[in-house]
Amino acid sequence: MIICHCQNISDEDIHSAIDWMRASDAETLITPGKIYRALGKAADCGGCLPLFMSTMAGNENLEVPANLRGLRQSRKSARQA
Secondary structure (H helix, E strand, O other): OEEEOOOOEEHHHHHHHHHHHHHHOOOOOOOHHHHHHHOOOOOOOOOOHHHHHHHHHOOHHHOOOHHHOOHHHHHHHHHHO
16 A cells, blocks of 8 residues: 555555664664655655654654663653652
């Protein structure tokens, strides 16, 4: 299914990019911008972003690396101390 009509990006393209990025670096944070760059494209109108992000969320390799989880809570705790 085409997700981004401006750049002709399909759901398969998004999943392939996520899988490739995770395989090449298990600790990378995967963002829409990184996916566009991995596909050699650039965001245009942004109308696809909700569907783009929903498609990303459906990929099991998207999760945040374990060593980066909870950073926001750690910073809050440090400021309160």
